[in-house]
Amino acid sequence: MNTLPKSARTDENNLWVELHDGRTLGVPLAWFPRLLAATPEQRNDFELSPQGIHWDTLNEDISIEGLLNGEGDMTHHRREAA
Numbered sequence: 001m002n003t004l005p006k007s008a009r010t011d012e013n014n015l016w017v018e019l020h021d022g023r024t025l026g027v028p029l030a031w032f033p034r035l036l037a038a039t040p041e042q043r044n045d046f047e048l049s050p051q052g053i054h055w056d057t058l059n060e061d062i063s064i065e066g067l068l069n070g071e072g073d074m075t076h077h078r079r080e081a082a
Contacts, residue, residue: 003064008053010043031072034060
């Protein structure tokens with residue numbers, strides 16, 4: 001399967017990632033405290049790579065593999081991030 005990210009966007013509560021294989025992943029922003037606390041403009045300032053999504057100004061990197069595995073911010077325990 002081609003799990004390369006095709007596009008990404010956020011809304012008020014979620015991160016949405018469309019993959020080249022046609023799947024769309026949706027995860028709560030609460031899994032990623034830096035994204036949750038960011039402004040919409042900061043959330044929209046990202047780069048896609050074959051491995052995932054990078055927000056330079058937020059110092060945030062999210063891997064597609066991690067999203068597919070249901071992983072959130074690995075620097076905090078899930079109960080602390082939510």
